[in-house]
Amino acid sequence: GEDVEQSLFLSVREGDSSVINCTYTDSSSTYLYWYKQEPGAGLQLLTYIFSNMDMKQDQRLTVLLNKKDKHLSLRIADTQTGDSAIYFCAESMRNTDKLIFGTGTRLQVFP
């Protein structure tokens, strides 16, 4: 089945690290993605990881994938107020690449 779950809300202090978690159910997923959405805007692709990788780092972003537990996380180092947004994880389905999204995690960064 296709189901992606995320916690709804995360609040962190500016300068701290943020960790946003996601679980998915379809073991045939090819890629897993993290998107950022600011109020009233479309989705911005942040990073993605191929399903046979464990970790990917891209500047302040670190993605960890545990295939056994079907768990994906996004760590944002040195979180800034501009990082406040909703973060969606998504899995892509084999052959079509259609994305199945989670419900999103609202990240609030306070000074």
Added chain:
Amino acid sequence: DTGVSQNPRHKITKRGQNVTFRCDPISEHNRLYWYRQTLGQGPEFLTYFQNEAQLEKSRLLSDRFSAERPKGSFSTLEIQRTEQGDSAMYLCASSSTGTGYSYEQYFGPGTRLTVT
């Protein structure tokens, strides 16, 4: 290239009217996707095209919805006899399966539909 564009950005219509949205993908992208996002939810897949062929439609896409991509470039999504439950953000995304396939879908800013 300026990315994926969508028009209009906002549409307010009365229940029962027909509406049409347009999506212009990134020029070299051969795949085009439509998603719908309601308040507080993640986007849900509606349909996708590879070039001009519509290859998959979600069960969410009732008979009142139709999508086209006649020349494999821009796409239109039409909703006939709109209902209040159609109120949502309609998102378009594109990707490439050609040389240098990057498995990345790039989204447009969306069209927000309000049905009164």
